[in-house]
Amino acid sequence: APAKFSAARAPDELYSLSAGVTLYGSYSALRARDALPGVASRGSHYWLGADYQLSPRVTLRTAAYRYRQGGPAPDAALYVAGAEYFLSKRTMIYATYGQLRNSAGGVFTIDSIGGRTPLPGHEQSALQIGLSHAF
Numbered sequence: 001a002p003a004k005f006s007a008a009r010a011p012d013e014l015y016s017l018s019a020g021v022t023l024y025g026s027y028s029a030l031r032a033r034d035a036l037p038g039v040a041s042r043g044s045h046y047w048l049g050a051d052y053q054l055s056p057r058v059t060l061r062t063a064a065y066r067y068r069q070g071g072p073a074p075d076a077a078l079y080v081a082g083a084e085y086f087l088s089k090r091t092m093i094y095a096t097y098g099q100l101r102n103s104a105g106g107v108f109t110i111d112s113i114g115g116r117t118p119l120p121g122h123e124q125s126a127l128q129i130g131l132s133h134a135f
Contacts, residue, residue, distance in 0.1 A: 042070030074106030
């Protein structure tokens, strides 16, 4: 059967296909008019992701994010993949793996809360595993 598009969408949802696939994406242009000298005053952030409903209890997710700064400032890309397994209507377990790739000189970090800053131009990866319950 041909794919059908959903009329109701989340804010970043691009298309929802009847085959259990939902595509997401976003673009942001950033400008800081009062940026300090030597600091990038422009940038852009965009991403594209997809969910696949493997079964009523299992959802697979993937996404790619890109951050670009204006001028010679470094850029970064983040790639993630994960899965959710619903134990009940309100409880799920999940796992997500991400890899951050910095351009030459980039020191973006995948975890800003107590995370370690990578060496300039180096990659960083993380694995998140958890349990979520909606009260």
